[in-house]
Amino acid sequence: MTTRRPPDQRTVAEVMTTDLLTVTAEETVPMAWELMCRARVHHLPVVDGGGRCLGVVDAATLTATWEPSSPLGARRAVTTLLPRRGPMCVRPEATLAQAAAAMLAVERDYVTVIGEHGELVGLVTARDLVAALAGVPGPDRTRGSCTPSMYRIEPVLPERRRHTAPHSAVPPD
DSSP: OOOOOOGGGOBHHHHOBOSOEEEETTOBHHHHHHHHHHHTOSEEEEEOTTSBEEEEEEHHHHHHTOOTTSHHHHTOBGGGGSOSSOOOEEOTTSBHHHHHHHHHHHTOSEEEEEOTTSBEEEEEEHHHHHHHHHTOOOOOTTSSOSSOEEOOOOOOOOOOOOOOOOOOSSOOO
16 A cells, blocks of 8 residues: 655656647647547647647637637637747656746646656646645556657548439449
8 A cells, every 4th residue: 555645745747647638839729629628628738849838728718819700810820829938847856836836926727847858748737736735646647658649630521422322232233
């Protein structure tokens, strides 16, 4: 039986989410919204080609800035929603208190976790901190890697078919 250390002695690495859904800077706002809805997440890190975090789009910002007025406005890049200054970052060895202080400093409910080369390795949210404080076990850390997942969804339209008679299990003569 393992005992958990008190929250003031725990590190960010112990509570951070490592299996992240991320998008690239070129992704559109509607696609970010669709991904967040389908994955049931409230935070979507935006990364560059090298895996460095440019910022995080959160559900509150996305819904507050939604502009369905024109097709071009709706198709704007997700980077238009990012704060002007880069994301607040902590290292995996930071304490939970340091992560909480970083969140308070930028008035956000999340902080990104970066590796030694500046690459995104995780995300800590206010929910993660509350769970750690309550002693609620986090997700299973043994199942995956620390590399954020990169997904790209593109619409696929069905092939145009000629109008034919309904399909039959019997082949034509």
